[in-house]
Amino acid sequence: MRHPLALAASLLAASLSVSAAPTGLLRQPAVSAQHLAFVHGGDLWVADRSGAHPRRLTSHAASEFAPRFSPDGQRIAFSAAYDGNVDVYVVPVAGGTPQRLTWHPGRDVVSRWSRDGQRVLFASPREVLNGRSNQLYEVPVGGGFERKVMEAQAFEGSWSPDGQRLAYRPYNMAYAGPSGWRLHRGGSTPPVWIVDPVRQTWAAIPHVNASDSNPVWVGDEVVFISDRDGKAANLFVFHTKTQALRQLTRETSWDVKSVDAHGSTLVYEAGGRLKSIQVDGSGAADLAVDLRADSPQLRAQWKDAAGSIEGASLSATGKRVVISARGEVFTVPVKDGSLRNLTETSGVREKDALWSPDGQRIAYLSDASGRRHQVVIRPQNDAGQPGPAVTHLLPADDYFTLRAWSPDGQRLILADQRLQLHALDLKAAKPALQRIAVSPRRQGFGGGFDLSFSPDSRFLATTIREANHLTRVVVFDFQTGQLQPVSDPLVSAENPVFSRKGDLLFFTASTNAGPTRVGLDMSTQERPLRAGVYAAVLAADGASPLLPKAGDEEAPKDEPKPAAPAAGTKPEAAKAPEPKVKPVRIDFAGLAQRIVPLPIPERDNQALAVAADGALWLLDRRQPGIVRDGNAGGDGPAPADLHRFDFEERKAKLVRAGVADFSLSGDGKKLLLDLGRGRLEVADADAKADAKPLDLSGLKARIDPRAEWKQIFDETWWMQKAFFYDPAMHGLDWDGVYQRYLPLLAHVQRREDLNELLVEMIGELQVGHNRLGGGDVHQETPVPVGLLGADFTHEQGAWRIAKIHTGDAFNPFLRSPLAVPGQAAQVGDFLLAVNGQALSGTRNLYALLENQVGKQVTLTLAKSADGTQGRRQIVVQPIANEAALRQWTWVERNREAVDKASGGKVAYVYLPDTGAGGFTYFNRMYFAQADKPALIVDDRRNGGGQAANYITELLARPYLGSWKDRDGLVFDTPGSAIYGPKAMLIDQDAGSGGDFLPYAFKRLGLGPLIGKRTWGGLIGISANPPLIDGGFVTVPFFRFFTPEGEWRIENEGVAPDLEVELDPLAVNAGRDPQLEAAIADVLRRLPQADPNLPRKQAPAPAALGK
Known part of the structure; x- marks a missing residue:
């Protein structure tokens, strides 16, 4: 689809109007x-x-x-x-x-x-x-x-x-x-x-x-x-x-x-x-x-699209890969041929491209109609040249994803943002969407359905997330229009895939998934999922794929005879008749008793697929909390290991480690590996799976910035309308907002300007967590500057070490460069030179540490500013970021202050967030101090993440009793509990999960909140996809309300019971008025605590047998 003349004319008119008016932005x-x-x-x-x-x-x-x-x-x-x-x-x-x-x-x-x-x-x-x-x-x-x-x-x-x-x-x-x-x-x-x-x-x-x-x-x-x-x-x-x-x-x-x-x-x-x-x-x-003046970013440019790949799939026989990237649809040869851009439509977003099962057509979604999707089906001839496109306009306002194409080529499957799954019958006189499933709950933040067609295209296996938060495998029958369950409601089942013959339906199922399903809860942290792999025998008279082997000689099989050549043709020109697809039969009665577990270890098994030889391929997704490597929070999904289960050997073998995702060609003979960061490889789908990189060097798109920015502007507005939790947009005239901000688009000179404009536009909704950024902004080649994990003063014309942030001895990723035994500096040392370059006069320390991160750097130290006393050299390795070192210094300083002021009676626990970091901090600090009778929880500057129910449930546990050990101390149930007075510190920088935690703390009556009102953001993100150039927009799609049915916390925050300002003069003097107030409050209430809760002494047994 090429540039429409109307679009070009409108852009020209816009540019002319800008030149005649004062410059904006x-x-x-x-x-x-x-x-x-x-x-x-x-x-x-x-x-x-x-x-x-x-x-x-x-x-x-x-x-x-x-x-x-x-x-x-x-x-x-x-x-x-x-x-x-x-x-x-x-x-x-x-x-x-x-x-x-x-x-x-x-x-x-x-x-x-x-x-x-x-x-x-x-x-x-x-x-x-x-x-x-x-x-x-x-x-x-x-x-x-x-x-x-x-x-x-x-x-x-x-x-x-x-x-x-x-x-x-x-x-x-x-x-x-x-x-x-x-x-x-x-x-x-x-x-x-x-x-x-x-x-x-x-x-x-x-x-x-x-x-x-x-x-x-x-x-x-x-x-x-x-x-x-x-x-x-x-x-x-x-x-x-x-x-x-x-x-x-x-x-x-x-x-x-x-x-x-x-x-x-x-x-x-x-x-x-x-x-x-x-x-x-x-x-x-x-x-x-x-x-x-000229604006370089306004020039049409060729951009590398490999870094913005949204989806890729192999053709029917694996000769080509269709890729959706940067709003274009490409086909890339695996071996022979040239790369092709089938769309070339800067300013229009084409996405979700799929090959037809016969490899002759490609379907994708396009927004060429303007803030509305249409299905485009483009046939291809043998020469690979695109033919005329067929389009099907989809309902306005909804945001669609194209998911699958039936093996017979008759139907396309689409999902929308309303958790609905649809089929589009391409052979109908007037193709229209047929709703085939609705998921009561969102399946993860992507909201997607797992999908697999039966070989005869009659059945579609998919998944729905039910009210109990568990996922269920269901099958839709296109002949009867009925949706039937396959998996048991007491398990969480996913990843369905039909066997090549259509006699089996494979899927994963977990019996321990329940505590992990509500991802917003912090209690889901570090709970390894165990999912087995199962095969459902679909026909009542079908057989298990794991029947015992008899070891007998097999009877000879009749080979099909080739078809006779047509009159006037040479024998070698005759073709064997194409095999007919055998109808698939599913007997739903008794299906639950025909589910067979496969001998594959239970783990986070995902993404099942069946190859042409019948082997089952699957991913074992690595789970957080098992191994700590200091690399958590990286881009994209967690790396996984690719396995192949051979039904002859009845054993799963590791084929490739470090895979983000994979898929098979239509004939099941080729394997496409997604290794993340725009790296794709193709291999034969056999036991060896020797993969070769797919050449993406030519994956480039010609971008007209003004046309693409208009598309981004429109889609941002559209995503807000489609995904915002309140369809009424809080009563805001969202169409009017579009019209008010659109004229400013003509003044945008670069991608960063567009982000600023769009942030202002979405700001009209006046809610939290509504953010936008990234995209094809200018990226400088970074020159990292090293840090030493220390504070400095300037005395006698020289730099002097005032504080060394030593870090945490039991965190290998939190060590200071200046605190390495044998090469350590000391507080009070003067730093005179870096790598022999004198640090004096107007020289800046960090200028000398430019481009020195991780490298060996020689520091010249001395006990005097002139270098005459205690002069020596040490070799250090500067680090890129010392924020975590400084934070740990602050945490330890607070903990020591609380311990000293309370005589060791009050525990102090800090929570940097309510995600993985907060979970780690809480477990590290709370249980080590559980022998103290009182507690201060510090929620200040909490970055949020999850709803910290794990913490509040643990703190609210009632005392149930104690156990007497013959020689050891009495221990309680629940163990490691603090039953004395508690308080929580809060401030204006604690938000999201940092809002919910003090709300829950207060609602459960655990203690007073001390400090300042929290940020006030309990509206959640994000179900919408990224923008065309990789930019992000996080549209809030769910919001918190109280048991009383009231909208609270959002744009309100949680108010303290005792408001304490951080007096700047006190802070300058090294004090923390908020922490001091919390200590005073807990110590005031500590004498009033019940000394018998919990009971630390048990009476002697009264009598024999009592």
Whole structure:
């Protein structure tokens, strides 16, 4: 399907309209006495203050952002992602080569300048002891040591005109980065605080439950952005002397996104346009900026599609592979021939391509009709040239997946987002969808059905997830229209596949799957699944595939005679008659008694397939929690081992390890291996299975960026409509949202701009977990910067080690480079040189550690700054990330503080998330302290993951009794329980599963919540597929409600019983007011705990036999 003329005309009209109107999508304005700076297309631009005479200041393909003028207006500090690392740079306003000021691999984002213009203020997470936060630093414009402004967390700040006070935002925002969440009203609604670090005072600008950000000083006033009016984010002004607060702007259609000031003039961004206003409210004006410059990302380009493969399958005999990638349909030869792109439709997404069973046609889905799917069937002749296509338009609004083609070529099977399975009869006069199954529950986050046709195409075996969360194998009969169960309701059965003869139906079944089925529950963690492989004998008079072997001689078989040659033809030209497909018979009565277990070990067996020789192929998926290799959380499915079960030998043998997926050709003689990361191999489906890589070097697509971006825009809008948990879209006019945002698409200059625009669009739904990002954005070749797992100070002109984060001795993946026995540094050592290069003056330590990750690096240390005392050298291997080291330092510091303050009576357990990490942390910390009578659980900055029922159920267990050992200590049932007072620490950065955990803790009456209101995001993701270029959008498709039937937590958070702020002055002094409050609360209640719960002493037996 080629580019329609109408599409080309519309795009041309759009481009013409853009050239005649002011440029849009102008971001992050900055203003000086004479100039205006802003970001457009990822580059920095400078113009007159009116917006006239714009010129591009930077032109690197990587993102440049956060421009800020120096006080004299001669330089601009900004952040850029050069070399894959976000750092601070300075460039003259007149232009030139930017000067790099930071090298640390943490994300260093420019905030403002010092008032004397000698330092750049920036925010970074580099030394945060526990994630999801930033701190403020200053770096000299000449380079050198970056000084931390204060220990308290901060995301952005601005110094007062006298340089004494800092107005700053202390918390993260819910509406930021890939997260679209306008008008958030949960816990992540940051205030603006003003601190005087010298006088040790601080105050908060009057705050309500809204998000305040971007503070900037204008004399004695602080201007900031706030969405407190409940309509849109606007500018507000706070007078620090009179304490008066007033609203400055009245934007209603678009949020104010950023602001800067010079003198009394403010410039800000709203709706992709720049505006100015005086701080007294006068002089409001739009700044019309007309940019006319080349945009490299707008050029049509040939893109490698191998990295965005969505699906691949072999042709009937395995001579070619059809691949769906980057919205195109390709066929790739296994051996002979050339690669072909059958569609060539940039701006249209074709996907889910399937070969017909006879290899003569290809079917796929297309959205060429616009935000609606159609089935396209394209016949192919012997020369491989595409013939005319046949299309079948599918129902509007629904989002379909093409799943299978019947062996007789008559039917296509499709699934939709409503958990329905459909058949499309291609031989019908008017083909229409026939619903054949509905799954009561979603089968995993993909929502897919396992499928297998019988050889005669009469039956379709599939799976449905039932109300009990177990999966059942069912068979649909196209002759009778009936759906019949095959597997027992007391097992979880999956992966059905018919034998080649149609006499057997193989499937997997598990009797221990129950505790693993509700994946949202943390109690599913580290529960190995055991699934056996079974064969259902379909006919009542059928035979088991494992009948005993008699060892007798076989009777000779009559060989079929070849057909006589037709008159006038040569004998060799005659062909043997094609064998007829034997009708398949299924006797459902008594089928449950004809299920035979195969001698294959029970494990996570998946993806059954039957080859031409009758052998059964299957995957053994490796399960988490069995082996710890430090590589958890990788891309794609967990690696699996491919096995082949031979019915003659009656034994399964390992064929290939490290396989992501596999499939067979239509005739069952060829094997397609998916090894992940765009690697495909093809082999004969025999015992050896010697595989050869499929050549994908030519898998390229010509991409028209504007056409593809329009498709991504449309599909993002469409996926929200199709997958959002509420079909009514919370009452929002979603069609109106489309029309409002569509004109801005013409101003997109690069893929990153499109992401920003789409995040704003999905933000109109005002819910959490609605995120978008990735895709074909620019990727820098990373230059990793090494880290030493230490804090440094700058004393006597030299770098000095202030703290070494030693890590965890019992976690082999958490070790500090400076704490290796025999090559260890010490706190107080001066670091003088790296690999012989002196670290002095304006040299930056991290500049010397650039490209040194994992390499042997020689450090010169000394006990004195001049190197005259205790000078020595050690050899270390810098690491790429030290966040986990710092987190463990923070956890251990808290645990020791609790232990010391309570005299060893209170346990402390931290949970970084409610997924695998939180499960590991809880088990590591809780059971080791279960002998203590009281407990503090720290949920702060919890990244979420699952509903932590495992933790709350364990903490809520009632005491049932104790057992007396003759010589050992009494032990209890349940064991390892803490029955004394408990408390939970919470804050605004604990969200998702970090919201549910304190909700459950409070509902079960386990103890008070102490700290700040949590994030407020209990709406779940994600059932929708990725975007055409690999970008992600996570549409929430389920939401939490309480036993009372109330929508709670989402956009609300969980409120503490005792609210405690993290006083920045206390934090700067090394204190943790929230932890101190929790300790005090638990110790206050500890004397009131029942000393007999549990009973630690048992009375002596009263009498014989008693």
